[in-house]
Amino acid sequence: MDTTIKSLGPCEIISPLHHVGGGVEVNFRKDNERVLFSHTLDRDSEPHADASQFSFEASGPREHIFFNPAKTTAAIVTCGGLCPGLNDIIRGIVTQLHYRYAVTKVFGFRYGYEGLIPRYGHTPMLLKPESVSQIHNFGGTILGSSRGPQKIGEMVDLLEEMNIDLFFVVGGDGTLRGAVEISNECERRGLKKAVIGIPKTIDNDIMYLDKSFGFETAFAVAVQTVKCAYVEATGAVNGIGLIKLMGRDSGFISCYAALAGGNVDFVLIPEVPFQLEGERGLLEALRYKLAKKKNAVIVVAEGAGQDLIPSAGNTDASGNQKYGDIGLFLKDKIGAFFKERRTECNLKYFDPSYIIRSVPANAQDNVYCSQLAQHAVHAAMAGKTSMLVGRWHGAFVHLPIALATQGRRKVDPSSELWHSVLESTGQSARLSDG
CATH class of the missing domain: 3.40.50.460 (Phosphofructokinase domain)
Structure with missing residues (x-):
C-alpha cells in the first residue's frame, strides 16, 4: 500500500500564514508527521517498529510553500451527481485562498469537466469571497455539474492557457481517476500544477476515509x-x-x-x-x-x-x-x-x-466541508499533487488518489454497524434458505 504523496518540488517560500495569525501561533505540520493506518492492535500482534509503510501523511499548513501567492491562479470544478455540501466546499476554498494566502485569482469551471472543453461554451466564473459568501445556504453547486469523461489533453490545454497553478477537483471515484490522468499529463508536459481532489460521494464509499462530506x-x-x-x-x-x-x-x-x-x-x-x-x-x-x-x-x-x-x-x-x-x-x-x-x-x-x-448541508457537514477545503488549500500551496484530503481516525490526512480509488468502502456484514442494524430491526441475519 503506497501512501507516498507526489510533490512538485522543494518548498522555498515562507508561508504567509506567519503574518496572518493575528498573534496566534500557527500549528505548522511537517511531511514526516504521520497518522497510523490502524489504530488498534490484534491481541497476538506486536507494534511495528517502523510504521511509515502503514500510515498516512498528516494534513495541515506547511511552514514553507511551493507557490508564490502573488503569482498563483486557482480553479475549482465539481463533477458527478449533486451532494449536500458542494457549495460549502467551493466557499471554503475561495475564502481560504483569499484571506489566508492572498490568492485572489480563483476561477470556477462550469458544468464539470465539460467546462474545461472550450467548444461546449461554458465560460469560467471568477470567484470572489463576496460572490460565495452565502452559497452554503443553498443546495447543489453554483458551478453546475455533469457526468462523463472528456479528453485529458484538451483539459490540460485550457489549464495551461489560463495559467492555472492549483486545480481543485470535487467528485467521486470516476472524477478523481480523471484528476490523476490530468496530473500525469501535466507531469508529462513538465507543468508545475497541483491537482488536489476532494472526494464527493453521498454513498460514503471512498476507501480509507472516516466519512465523505454530505x-x-x-x-x-x-x-x-x-x-x-x-x-x-x-x-x-x-x-x-x-x-x-x-x-x-x-x-x-x-x-x-x-x-x-x-x-x-x-x-x-x-x-x-x-x-x-x-x-x-x-x-x-x-x-x-x-x-x-x-x-x-x-x-x-x-x-x-x-x-x-x-x-x-x-x-x-x-x-x-x-x-x-x-x-x-x-x-x-x-x-x-x-x-x-x-x-x-x-x-x-x-x-x-x-x-x-439537493438539500443544503447541515451544521455538521458545514464544519466538515470547511475543514476539508482548508486542508486542500494547504496541500496545494505546498506543491502536493495527485492526492486528496480526507479524515482518518479523526485526523485530516493526505492520500494518493490512486490508492483511494482502487476499490469501494463497503458495509462489512460482520461489523458492529451491521450487527447494530440486525439488533435494531430484529430481522434475520440471513433472508434466504441457503
Whole structure:
C-alpha cells in the first residue's frame, strides 16, 4: 500500500500564514508527521517498529510553500451527481485562498469537466469571497455539474492557457481517476500544477476515509422519510412502508437511516444478498411480520438485490453499470405476493433520492466541508499533487488518489454497524434458505 504523496518540488517560500495569525501561533505540520493506518492492535500482534509503510501523511499548513501567492491562479470544478455540501466546499476554498494566502485569482469551471472543453461554451466564473459568501445556504453547486469523461489533453490545454497553478477537483471515484490522468499529463508536459481532489460521494464509499462530506446530511434527511413511511404503515391495515435510498454498492445510508429513524423492520443492502421466495426469504418474513404487528417498514439501498432483477446491460455517462430499480421491483413483487394469497396489503412507496441529494448541508457537514477545503488549500500551496484530503481516525490526512480509488468502502456484514442494524430491526441475519 503506497501512501507516498507526489510533490512538485522543494518548498522555498515562507508561508504567509506567519503574518496572518493575528498573534496566534500557527500549528505548522511537517511531511514526516504521520497518522497510523490502524489504530488498534490484534491481541497476538506486536507494534511495528517502523510504521511509515502503514500510515498516512498528516494534513495541515506547511511552514514553507511551493507557490508564490502573488503569482498563483486557482480553479475549482465539481463533477458527478449533486451532494449536500458542494457549495460549502467551493466557499471554503475561495475564502481560504483569499484571506489566508492572498490568492485572489480563483476561477470556477462550469458544468464539470465539460467546462474545461472550450467548444461546449461554458465560460469560467471568477470567484470572489463576496460572490460565495452565502452559497452554503443553498443546495447543489453554483458551478453546475455533469457526468462523463472528456479528453485529458484538451483539459490540460485550457489549464495551461489560463495559467492555472492549483486545480481543485470535487467528485467521486470516476472524477478523481480523471484528476490523476490530468496530473500525469501535466507531469508529462513538465507543468508545475497541483491537482488536489476532494472526494464527493453521498454513498460514503471512498476507501480509507472516516466519512465523505454530505453523508451526515443525507442520512439525516433520509430519516425523515423513514418516519413518514412508518406513519403511513401504521395508518392502514397491513400497512407497508417501502423506502428506496441511495447506495449503489454500499449500504451506509440505509443502515444509518434505519438506526436513527427506528421502527424499521428490514434493511436490504448490496453487501448482504437476500432471496424473495422460500420459507426464509423476504416475502415470507414480511408476511410473518404483518401477522405479528400489522405493519412493516422496509429500507432498501438502490444497489441491493440486483441479482434478482434482469440486467439492463448498459452504462451511464460516467461508465457505471445501470442498475435495475429495486424499489419498484419489490413494490410489484410484494403486491403480487399478498394478492395471490388473498391478503389485504396497503403498500406506500417512497423514493426521496433527489430530495436528499439537493438539500443544503447541515451544521455538521458545514464544519466538515470547511475543514476539508482548508486542508486542500494547504496541500496545494505546498506543491502536493495527485492526492486528496480526507479524515482518518479523526485526523485530516493526505492520500494518493490512486490508492483511494482502487476499490469501494463497503458495509462489512460482520461489523458492529451491521450487527447494530440486525439488533435494531430484529430481522434475520440471513433472508434466504441457503
